[in-house]
Amino acid sequence: MVSLFDALDPAGATSAVDAGGPVDRGPAAPLAARLRPASLDEVVGQRHLLGAGSPLRRLVEGGGRTSVILWGPPGTGKTTLAHIVSRATGQRFRELSAVTAGVKDVRAVIDEARATRSVSGARTVLFIDEVHRFTRTQQDALLPAVEHGWVTLVAATTENPFFSVVSPLLSRSLLLTLEPLTDDDIRGVLERALRDPRGYGGRVELSAAAREHVVRLAGGDARRALTVLEAGAEAILADLPPADLPPAEGDVGEPVARLEVEPLERAVNRAAVRYDRSGDQHYDVTSAFIKSMRGGDADAALHYLARMLEAGEDPRFVARRMIILASEDIGMADPGALSVAVAAAQALDLVGLPEARLALAQAAIHLALAPKSNAVIRALDAATADVRAGRAGPVPPHLRDAHYPGAARAGSGAGYRYPHDDPAGVVRQQYPPDGLTRADYYQPGEHGFERRAGQRLRDLRAAVRGTPET
Template structure:
């Protein structure tokens, strides 16, 4: 099976498992290759001792589930594969979205030698050794090597620098995988020489396809177990967009079922996670969310955290939870604690940047902040009353002294005449009508005496007394 030329040492680049699998190359430094004569769609014998997620790894691009934005016709990765050119890629996405799968499939369909390095366990010495080997094989046989570095963000700057000569000179086709933002975790020279591809968590339908394929495929469970619909729903929720997790849980449940049927109870026993009865499109969804918001509004932080945990465990979209917190921060806390909105927005950003499971901590912090904050509904009351007046036709023309006076001829029609520039007066406030006549004197914002809003209540009253020229103890116009 040796392909050595007369001038190269016999067997120098041969895979020690080639006689058995028909593949060449190395994987994880063990000699297990994925890119050999088996070619596109080819596969060696299935080793039942390998995890189900490994056995079900796609053999070609057409078998990859999800990531349609990366794999469709005309996309960069399709072009790179079809043209069979040296490439450098950085794959960024959450766990279980197919980063390793894409790397192995690319090496297989392009018949390249595949080497996988883990930044967790390997260092510069291993990197340089693999680059030297790839460079020698490229020069002696012309065969290219895919150097896949998993968790590349865990390499420090010096370790990432060691990759640059190989990437610059295209001695290898570098593919780095990271779950962290590469703009912060990958050095600029390496990133600028690579094509950045962002992978998205798999949707429910895509996860179902992965699970159902594993149930019947000869490489998977080959029809030895059945999966009930309710158990499949629970499995999809537990997976949280992670295909590897879905297959791992499925394999554990199959062992517990022992050739029978995987029910919700079997799945709960296998993964030690109770199934939360929660229909994201039914009554449970609306009831739990309603209880969640009302618990925060009622300042019961413990109940609010319970409902947060219930939604997270049921697989609720964390972005939905974050959006509700942002609304609640203004609707039920408002100016009583203006920092509540900042916390809620920051939690929403954390959900996007970090994702679950870590973002559960950020969501919990926002829930706690909003629950224990002083409450005020003055903001929503103010804007809704103002909108109500507008809808009733209380609009009227803008006062002439407030109209735009910057264009030629505006002064001739009285625009801007008599306008008082606020900064020219003590405190930056001067008696002057701002609202149209139809609503002049209406007071929409009525601050409470809770939290920080108590201070704003005093400020607003002082401002209004100046604007309207009334003593501070004069009552406002009745509604």
């Protein structure tokens, strides 16, 4: 998946501001701010939003007035897109942060936008960062302005808007989903920062190991990547003699400093994680994570979980592995384990990192502590083996669908016994095809819930098959 990068301070604005003027890109501005894309052509990634004829490109190039909600992780370009929309359409730009703004601030901006439009005809782009933090009342206050076109709303959220944005506002806006940058996109952003005169103008080099360390720390967030790069680059440049420092305006020149992993670690105060998401370490750490949970070592499982997350592993991959383990290695020994694993994956989708790491950790602990059984996968493998061997006879006539015209004439459903008509809720009846009436695929173990399930299974087999309990 690909995206673009958002170069504003993540804290956002603290009040309504007129951002129609030039953005500060001077040498004193943060690296991310200096490199913020000024047009869609400068944006890295996010091809699904930027292709010819896409809604976003039509909005920017056609001067559209459709309000949009930008949904994506931090650092994926929500603020950048808002500024590009404003500049491309020639509209006034006002910005609010949902962290600090109240209903009064929202209404003040809307009143100002209405007054400006009535006097000069100029339209206003209202950017609201972290709109999910607005209460329902605050979001409802936006509805008349969006409905009547007094403002073009560009709202940003890191949380699922179907849960965090009121339905009337969502229905009046175009929802655009932004996705994290790929590792190659992050490398491209770093290369631009090193070569572009607005960045280091060729004066700083990154070793291969340091580059990959920044990519791991970025986790698909280009703003974070640029922040890490800036911390390391400024640290090594500060140690150079004054004559060797790059010019203030960042003219392209020859490299004067090489940034390695060690000074980069010192600058960001975070050790490099020895982990290659596409190499042996990926498979080794993942294997150790699974085997630790299977073996009941919650502490080791937490270690490997932290190691993967710190290295920038896709957390969805981690969640998927736990869902698989819940059925493959726990199964009916703790039927609730699958629900826990699925809930962790859903929590990840709803709130994202870093908060969702707690849900992943909770699930990992639960799966490690749960009683274990591989009876489910053994049962399915045994049934699959019979099917592949051709042991798949016709469905018994009394089990066939009897609802279509002519079914009775074909004998479908004739003789079927309805279990609910029996006081015991179970009747003697053949369910498998001929030749498989004694196929005992599921063999429960003696741990957890399966100890009780085993007795229930024996009782049911005896009742259904009409054979003595074994």
